[in-house]
Amino acid sequence: MRIADVKEDIDHELVSREQIDSKIQEMAARVSDDYRDKNPLVIAVLKGAVNTLVAFTEALSIPVQIDFMSLSSYGSGTKSSGTVTVRQDLSADVRGRHILIVEDIIDSGRTLAWLVAELKRRGAASVEVFALLNKPSRREVDVDVKYPGYEIPDEFVVGFGLDYDEHYRNLESIAVLKPSVYQGEQA
Numbered sequence: 001m002r003i004a005d006v007k008e009d010i011d012h013e014l015v016s017r018e019q020i021d022s023k024i025q026e027m028a029a030r031v032s033d034d035y036r037d038k039n040p041l042v043i044a045v046l047k048g049a050v051n052t053l054v055a056f057t058e059a060l061s062i063p064v065q066i067d068f069m070s071l072s073s074y075g076s077g078t079k080s081s082g083t084v085t086v087r088q089d090l091s092a093d094v095r096g097r098h099i100l101i102v103e104d105i106i107d108s109g110r111t112l113a114w115l116v117a118e119l120k121r122r123g124a125a126s127v128e129v130f131a132l133l134n135k136p137s138r139r140e141v142d143v144d145v146k147y148p149g150y151e152i153p154d155e156f157v158v159g160f161g162l163d164y165d166e167h168y169r170n171l172e173s174i175a176v177l178k179p180s181v182y183q184g185e186q187a
């Protein structure tokens with residue numbers, strides 16, 4: 001789906017598909033070098049990171065395993081509740097594994113900080129992060145992102161896996177949603 005298909009809901013495009021693909025290729029090349037001979041386990045946070053995971057793992061030149069975790073701190077709104085809930089856990093045992101987390105976006109940092117700590121608690125040998133988008137002005141908790149994507153302003157974005165209330169995930173690029181779409185939502 002393209003911006004033109006939902007143009008009444010979109011304020012403007014923020015990251016084009018070409019920019020997304022180019023950043024993912026750049027990070028995949030770095031990761032392929034860094035993880036050669038490490039047999040990493042790539043963990044994607046559902047559902048928003050799915051598009052990034054697929055493009056990223058296809059661009060790698062090393063074999064990896066893939067697993068998923070479904071975490072929620074947002075419910076159906078645009079503001080984090082601050083509490084991370086596990087909706088679906090990993091199927092893999094992370095003990096002794098080199099883990100690379102793939103995330104769509106870092107906002108407060110609470111989701112990632114929780115996940116990194118949890119994977120270390122479970123005995124991972126190492127835990128690093130690739131996040132396609134980052135809103136540094138919103139940070140509440142420090143997170144170390146070894147493979148950063150694009151820094152974006154404090155705006156609510158959708159597309160390339162990111163949703164508002166389960167809509168817009170199949171938009172091909174990343175765009176700012178018009179506030180009129182979500183104004184009036186429950187706090």
Ligand SMILES: Nc1nc2c(ncn2[C@@H]2O[C@H](COP(=O)(O)O)[C@@H](O)[C@H]2O)c(=O)[nH]1
Nearest residue numbers: 048080106107108109110111156157162163
């Ligand atoms: N569709 C959007 N989802 C967003 C946006 N900013 C954050 N998020 C979701 O929250 C988590 C991370 O939040 P955090 O506060 O714990 O860092 C992220 O994975 C998304 O699911 C946004 O602008 N649009």
Ligand SMILES: [Mg+2]
Nearest residue numbers: 045048104105
């Ligand atoms: Mg996410």
